[in-house]
Amino acid sequence: MPTKLGQNFLRDKEVLEKIIESADLKADDFVIEIGPGEGVLTEKLIENAGKVLAIEIDSNLASALDSRFPASPAGGRGNDKVSIITGDILKINLPEILRGHLMSIMDIKCPYAYKVVANIPYYITSPIIQLFLETKFPPSEMILMVQKEVAERICAPQGKMSILAVSVQFYANSELLFYVDKKSFFPIPEVDSAVIKITPFQPATSSPALLLSKEKGVKDFFRIVKAGFSAKRKILVNNLSHSLKLEKYEVEEKLKKAGIGPTQRAQELSVEDWKKLSLSFPHKRESSE
Ligand code: SAM
Numbered sequence: 001m002p003t004k005l006g007q008n009f010l011r012d013k014e015v016l017e018k019i020i021e022s023a024d025l026k027a028d029d030f031v032i033e034i035g036p037g038e039g040v041l042t043e044k045l046i047e048n049a050g051k052v053l054a055i056e057i058d059s060n061l062a063s064a065l066d067s068r069f070p071a072s073p074a075g076g077r078g079n080d081k082v083s084i085i086t087g088d089i090l091k092i093n094l095p096e097i098l099r100g101h102l103m104s105i106m107d108i109k110c111p112y113a114y115k116v117v118a119n120i121p122y123y124i125t126s127p128i129i130q131l132f133l134e135t136k137f138p139p140s141e142m143i144l145m146v147q148k149e150v151a152e153r154i155c156a157p158q159g160k161m162s163i164l165a166v167s168v169q170f171y172a173n174s175e176l177l178f179y180v181d182k183k184s185f186f187p188i189p190e191v192d193s194a195v196i197k198i199t200p201f202q203p204a205t206s207s208p209a210l211l212l213s214k215e216k217g218v219k220d221f222f223r224i225v226k227a228g229f230s231a232k233r234k235i236l237v238n239n240l241s242h243s244l245k246l247e248k249y250e251v252e253e254k255l256k257k258a259g260i261g262p263t264q265r266a267q268e269l270s271v272e273d274w275k276k277l278s279l280s281f282p283h284k285r286e287s288s289e
Contacts, residue, residue, distance in 0.1 A: 006121030012184035119145040151194035
């Protein structure tokens with residue numbers, strides 16, 4: 001059985017029910033599923049939501065899904081609630097697909113009008129989350145099964161932050177919902193799992209990403225975050241001065257201005273701290289990069 005594509009299929013019905021409960025689906029919800037595999041979750045999503053768009057890279061699995069959920073002939077019986085796309089989630093044109101589906105099928109003209117519910121392939125967890133958080137049309141909510149350790153890092157509190165935690169919490173609230181034993185899958189993977197909920201900030205709320213994009217580039221924000229996390233054991237001032245090629249006293253001044261102590265470490269800063277800190281560094285021009 002190939003596991004190269006993260007093909008470990010969910011067998012535990014209780015876990016399946018808990019995912020569906022967590023997604024709190026309404027009859028008119030539009031749901032995107034990444035990696036439907038054999039379709040266990042897809043079937044439940046179809047039962048509980050208005051429309052499901054499932055993207056599967058494996059063409060054999062995708063054609064089996066087409067047979068399992070056949071489209072209805074005009075006016076006849078069948079399944080019009082699901083569309084299966086054969087493709088790589090990281091290569092499809094997400095904004096175009098979303099625009100098409102959200103505006104024509106559901107007749108909804110705003111972002112945040114869909115949910116992502118998926119047991120994703122773990123080898124591309126970060127790029128998948130990044131894709132949906134950085135798109136023009138972010139979802140209202142993502143319920144994702146991911147590797148246990150990755151779930152804990154994504155949902156880490158202040159004091160245990162990492163670049164991954166900042167990259168997600170910059171755009172969204174993240175919450176670890178429950179753990180899932182590796183024996184819930186076939187074939188049994190090497191790692192345990194957890195289901196997380198990621199809720200992107202909407203324009204009405206004070207999203208750090210939105211506020212920052214008005215004041216200063218998001219790219220600049222992450223340049224400072226990466227510099228701050230560059231060496232795990234060093235304190236922030238050393239990492240920043242080394243990576244950004246600045247004198248220590250200059251960095252200390254900027255830390256002070258942002259209300260951050262001189263001996264603090266990167267993992268102790270909140271997203272708000274990083275935002276304040278990044279604003280105290282000069283904007284890096286694109287041409288000088
Ligand atoms: N959802 C199913 C379940 O719960 O049993 C399968 C989950 S399995 C962990 C991950 C699925 O993602 C597999 O079906 C795999 O073929 C698919 N997959 C892997 N890489 C992918 C990619 N880049 N784009 C879309 N699907 C992918």
